[in-house]
Amino acid sequence: MLSTFVQKCVLVSTILSGCHCAKILGIIPTASYSHQITFHPLWRELAMRGHQVTVVTTDPLRNTSIPNFREVDLSEVHVYFKDVQFYETISGDIKYFWNIAFFLRKVTLDLTKLLLENSDIQKLTNETFDLVIGEAHFPSILGLIGHFRCPWIGVSSMESGIQFNVAIGNPAHPVLNPDYNLPLGNLEDLNFLERITSSVYRIGFVFLIDAYLYPSLSRVYEDAGLNTPPLIDIQNNISMLFVTTHPIFHNLRPVFPNTISIGTGMHFQQRKPLPKDLQTFLDEGEKGVIYFSLGSNINLNLLTDNFKKAIVEAFAEVPYKVLLKMDGQLNNVSKNVLVRKWMPQQDIFRHKNIKLFITQGGLQSLQEAVLNEIPLIGIPFFGDQFSNVNKMVKKGYGLKIDRTTITKNALVTAIKEVIQDPKYTETAQMMGKIFRDEEIPSLQRAVYWTEYVIRHKGAKHLRSPTVDMPAWKYYMLDVVGFLAFISLLIIVIIYLLIKVFIRLVIYIFARLFGKRKPKIKKN
Numbered sequence: 073m074l075s076t077f078v079q080k081c082v083l084v085s086t087i088l089s090g091c092h093c094a095k096i097l098g099i100i101p102t103a104s105y106s107h108q109i110t111f112h113p114l115w116r117e118l119a120m121r122g123h124q125v126t127v128v129t130t131d132p133l134r135n136t137s138i139p140n141f142r143e144v145d146l147s148e149v150h151v152y153f154k155d156v157q158f159y160e161t162i163s164g165d166i167k168y169f170w171n172i173a174f175f176l177r178k179v180t181l182d183l184t185k186l187l188l189e190n191s192d193i194q195k196l197t198n199e200t201f202d203l204v205i206g207e208a209h210f211p212s213i214l215g216l217i218g219h220f221r222c223p224w225i226g227v228s229s230m231e232s233g234i235q236f237n238v239a240i241g242n243p244a245h246p247v248l249n250p251d252y253n254l255p256l257g258n259l260e261d262l263n264f265l266e267r268i269t270s271s272v273y274r275i276g277f278v279f280l281i282d283a284y285l286y287p288s289l290s291r292v293y294e295d296a297g298l299n300t301p302p303l304i305d306i307q308n309n310i311s312m313l314f315v316t317t318h319p320i321f322h323n324l325r326p327v328f329p330n331t332i333s334i335g336t337g338m339h340f341q342q343r344k345p346l347p348k349d350l351q352t353f354l355d356e357g358e359k360g361v362i363y364f365s366l367g368s369n370i371n372l373n374l375l376t377d378n379f380k381k382a383i384v385e386a387f388a389e390v391p392y393k394v395l396l397k398m399d400g401q402l403n404n405v406s407k408n409v410l411v412r413k414w415m416p417q418q419d420i421f422r423h424k425n426i427k428l429f430i431t432q433g434g435l436q437s438l439q440e441a442v443l444n445e446i447p448l449i450g451i452p453f454f455g456d457q458f459s460n461v462n463k464m465v466k467k468g469y470g471l472k473i474d475r476t477t478i479t480k481n482a483l484v485t486a487i488k489e490v491i492q493d494p495k496y497t498e499t500a501q502m503m504g505k506i507f508r509d510e511e512i513p514s515l516q517r518a519v520y521w522t523e524y525v526i527r528h529k530g531a532k533h534l535r536s537p538t539v540d541m542p543a544w545k546y547y548m549l550d551v552v553g554f555l556a557f558i559s560l561l562i563i564v565i566i567y568l569l570i571k572v573f574i575r576l577v578i579y580i581f582a583r584l585f586g587k588r589k590p591k592i593k594k595n
């Protein structure tokens with residue numbers, strides 16, 4: 073077994089010169105399909121290049137024809153997410169933001185227990201790896217990563233949060249780069265209250281994680297008998313960060329060279345022919361077809377009756393056909409609407425009659441829409457969806473509708489505006505051109521930097537020296553304090569000098585002009 077692997081490696085490395093075949097472990101523990109599909113092409117490509125790839129995933133590919141590839145099925149996290157009503161809770165009223173933060177702490181700890189109780193993962197802990205590629209999201213995986221004592225790369229199917237940006241040394245400026253979880257309005261120009269919110273969140277978040285979450289998390293690892301370095305050290309030991317960011321979807325961020333953007337997407341698939349009925353449905357929609365999908369995490373029971381009523385009635389009223397992706401039975405849909413549990417979204421977007429995509433604003437969906445120059449209506453539910461949709465509205469290729477106040481009329485008006493006013497389609501076309509114009513494909517970039525970390529056993533030379541600096545040094549509090557003190561001292565000295573000078577002048581005048589008393593009294 074091992075010798076055939078070695079043979080394969082030798083073979084492949086002679087074909088692809090420079091391949092240092094390595095044992096790679098991927099861990100993506102978030103039960104969300106979009107978090108998983110982003111990296112499917114990376115696993116496949118690394119395996120095809122001769123690396124021995126093991127992936128811990130909630131949505132296994134189950135493709136036995138990929139060589140050197142094995143998966144650890146973590147689908148129990150889907151069950152857990154359903155039990156704790158994960159998506160229902162995080163899409164709850166945003167006023168309860170801190171409740172959500174505490175809920176996420178509980179989920180992080182539970183998720184860690186699930187990982188450590190999984191017998192296949194327990195077996196993995198007896199193996200060694202040359203590289204771990206872990207999702208820079210729930211810190212649940214940190215102890216596991218640290219256990220292997222090898223370099224690790226953090227990956228995110230979206231923008232990375234404050235924690236891992238700070239870990240790699242990137243600035244996490246609350247005004248330039250507010251956290252993607254905050255439901256802020258114009259991300260490029262926050263108002264005063266939003267700047268306060270973002271700053272408090274920025275400071276509070278890191279403090280809560282370091283002081284409150286990590287100690288509890290360490291205890292979970294200790295209880296499981298896994299001996300790991302301190303979590304904060306593992307976190308800061310990150311070699312690279314792959315983020316799915318793009319100037320179309322995110323605020324620009326100054327980053328260190330060990331942060332690699334894979335933001336033009338790795339998950340796009342080759343064109344496949346549409347199923348016959350969908351092809352006919354789309355062909356016949358000459359006046360335009362709307363595609364409606366709220367992604368894979370939002371199902372019918374997350375929608376209020378008012379929401380369902382609004383969309384059913386609005387779709388009955390507009391003069392367009394509608395493809396509606398929904399997991400569950402919607403009552404009373406009109407004849408122009410076709411409801412399916414699943415649809416080949418990427419191929420549907422390639423059809424010329426698609427005039428509008430109504431979306432929850434997940435990043436992968438937005439990427440697919442922009443790739444195909446389709447304008448949007450965004451109805452955000454949770455997480456980065458608010459910031460994604462707000463950014464989209466700001467860029468001008470779509471409109472936003474609030475899911476809690478949605479009405480038939482609001483939806484009909486928005487649909488007509490986006491389809492009939494050419495500015496939305498024109499902006500979408502402009503965005504598509506920018507989006508498709510890339511130096512090298514994201515997958516190629518991800519593979520290159522993954523193998524770079526393998527070749528150099530980490531990327532210490534790309535690590536920002538500020539990571540090890542205490543915050544007071546990084547924010548120059550001592551320098552500012554010192555300069556403020558000196559400035560104060562100079563002001564006092566100048567004040568005293570002026571005072572002495574004035575007295576001197578008064579004295580001289582008094583002497584020169586005899587007995588007359590000076591007007592300015594000395595105090």
Ligand SMILES: *[C@@H]1O[C@H](CO)[C@@H](O)[C@H](O)[C@H]1NC(C)=O
Nearest residue numbers: 116120134135136137138139
């Ligand atoms: C499985 O992987 C092989 C090799 O990458 C690929 O050719 C094939 O299309 C995959 N099968 C499915 C069902 O995705």
Ligand SMILES: *[C@@H]1O[C@H](CO)[C@@H](O)[C@H](O)[C@H]1NC(C)=O
Nearest residue numbers: 191193194195196197198199
């Ligand atoms: C790991 O290896 C040790 C020592 O070889 C063995 O006792 C233990 O059962 C192994 N654990 C698992 C989960 O395979």
Ligand SMILES: *[C@@H]1O[C@H](CO)[C@@H](O)[C@H](O)[C@H]1NC(C)=O
Nearest residue numbers: 221222223301305306309530
């Ligand atoms: C940091 O990474 C190096 C490899 O790059 C590894 O040898 C070391 O054990 C890691 N340290 C911690 C604290 O995780």
Ligand SMILES: *[C@@H]1O[C@H](CO)[C@@H](O)[C@H](O)[C@H]1NC(C)=O
Nearest residue numbers: 377380381384402403404405
């Ligand atoms: C469906 O339509 C019927 C008749 O118009 C109405 O009585 C019923 O309440 C509707 N059901 C829903 C769920 O809207």
